[in-house]
Amino acid sequence: MHRHGAHLIDATSARFALWAPDARSVSVVLEQQPAIELLPEKDGWFTGIAPAQAGDNYHYRIDGQLQVADPASRYQPEGVHGPSQIVDVAGYHWQHPWQGRPWHEAVIQEMHVGVLGGYQGVAGQLSRLSGTGVTAIELMPVGQFPGERNWGYDGVLPFAAQHTYGSPHQLCSLIDQAHGHGLMVMLDVVYNHFGPDGNFLHQYASPFFREDRQTPWGAAIDFRRPEVREYFIQNALMWVCDYRFDGLRLDAVHAIDQPDFLVELAQRVRAAVEPGRQVWLVLENEHNQAFLLEQGFNAQWNDDGHNALHVLLTGETEGYYEDYKHKPIDKLARCLGEGFVFQGEANRHGQPRGEPSGHLAPSAFVLFLQNHDQIGNRALGERLSRLCPPAALRAATGLLLLSPMIPLLFMGDDDGSRAPFLFFTDFHDELADAVREGRRGEFAHFAAFADPDQRERIPDPNARQTFDTSRPDGHDVLAGWHGLYQQLLAIRHKQLVPRLPGSRALGAEVLGDKALSARWRLGDGSTLRIDLNLAHQAQPVALPETALRLFDSSDNAHPDSTLSPYSCVVSLLPTRQEAP
Secondary structure (H helix, E strand, O other): OOOOEEEEEEOOEEEEEEEOOOOOOEEEEEOOOOOEEOEEOHHHEEEEEEEOOOOOEEEEEEOOOEEEOOOOOOOOOOOOOOOEEOOOHHHOOOOOOOOOOOHHHOOEEEEOOOOOOHHHHHHOOHHHHHHHOOOEEEEOOOEEOOOOOOOOOOOOEEEEEOHHHOOHHHHHHHHHHHHHOOOEEEEEEOOOOOOOOOOOHHHHOHHHEEEEEEEOOEEEEOOOOHHHHHHHHHHHHHHHHHOOOOEEEEOOHHHOOOHHHHHHHHHHHHHHOOOOOOOEEEEOOOOOOHHHHHOOOOEEEOHHHHHHHHHHHHOOOOHHHHHHOOOHHHHHHHHHHHOOOOOOOEOOOOOEOOOOOOOOOHHHEEEEOOOHHHHHOOOOOOOHHHOOOHHHHHHHHHHHHHOOOEEEEEOOHHHOEOOOOOOOOOOOHHHHHHHHHHHHHOOOOOHHHOOHHHHOOOOOOOOHHHHHHOOOOOOOEOOOHHHHHHHHHHHHHHHHHHHOOOOEEEEEEEEEOOEEEEEEEOOOOOEEEEEEEOOOOOEEOOOOOOOEEEEEOOOOOOOOOEEOOOEEEEEEEOOOOOOO
């Protein structure tokens, strides 16, 4: 199988390979050189060698007429509609030898590179994050998208790092600097669709897609085809091996109808990394396919846990929160005791969702209170810091950071940011109109936006102000929040992380409408107990007397037999001692 794209053979020549099964002819057009015809090969490939060096720009010309960027371009210095550029990432000189960190040490902060000021802006955050107790950063997708502003999920050239964020070598430098601070670097990748502007695959490689299967973004990608599978696997290998990303989070894999592709991708990545190197692979998967978490993937984002917590904290039950409005505390208890809430039960649409997950370790689940979707897909982008009492959020934060599940934060969480994070794009003309009106139409069935005049309040995704408003504001924050995160993560790293390998859930008991007690057997035989009360009234509970009290969000110096309103109490019981 050919390597997609352009690759240097030596300092003066490169090999080009394009899969174009609908094309009659393909040539590569390098600047200030005559077009060079590529040779047709079997299965729709066109390949050839041409004089070239790092930094040279080129296009492909299809059938003598259509001029396109390389779909496996490594860099687009002028955007998706400009020329591709040959890149020599191997020429970057790495400063920090790095083998990574084991998965049980993960405390991940998700970040958007653009609103933070590009790769250099993210680099400026590294020291503070490391000092807070974060052990990994996760970048929202950096694959080339149209325009200058986008969440990254509308990318059309997934091999090319977004040109407005910095050069490929600057991306290498960011990762290198992160390693110097002891931080892993993960990347969110999108293998389920391409964005609407700048993707020409339909015109010369229509077998990339299958019209008989439709997704929210159009025809599904055809993962039955080896050339298509190889395209995305080579992309994963590029990020992990060439750029030395420490992990990938695969976006919305429920839209990929060939789960064996995911298994193959995990196997190929694991086989490609050098012995001893830690690489993390994480899924977003609405189907809750537990079997994938035993097939080379470390974990899955646990939307169930988030959704139950969100309903408990805010009382909101519209949209997908409707699935959690009935006894949300029971659903949170199941999440803490078994991983997924939906393990085959029918959702609000009457469709069965999920697989049994109780046999999996707690570390197979990534828990979060917020992420880009859960904030930015709200009409006005509000964070929990504006949606629930600070004391309730403090208690939920104790659960997030001190449970054996893997905690995920969103940028600004550790400061208690109250700034919004909005949905933003940089489309133009008819596409801009369609995105703006489509965005407002999404909320027509929500009570607060049933009136068309109210929907006019929803920010225009394409307005520059929408992007600027989404920049984290270091001034509009909850008092003392950064210290809270430092305190909790210091406890996690000292008291829990050494004990996490071999942990298993012991179940959770519902104590009231918004209160529960959950227990885990840790790897050294001790028992972790978390008592949580998200109600505004006290809840009776039998608190263990012989336990080491790790954290009490109510700051109750003399705890009695009640859980204070909006409180989280975390206790560590001696080896093999059961909680009452």
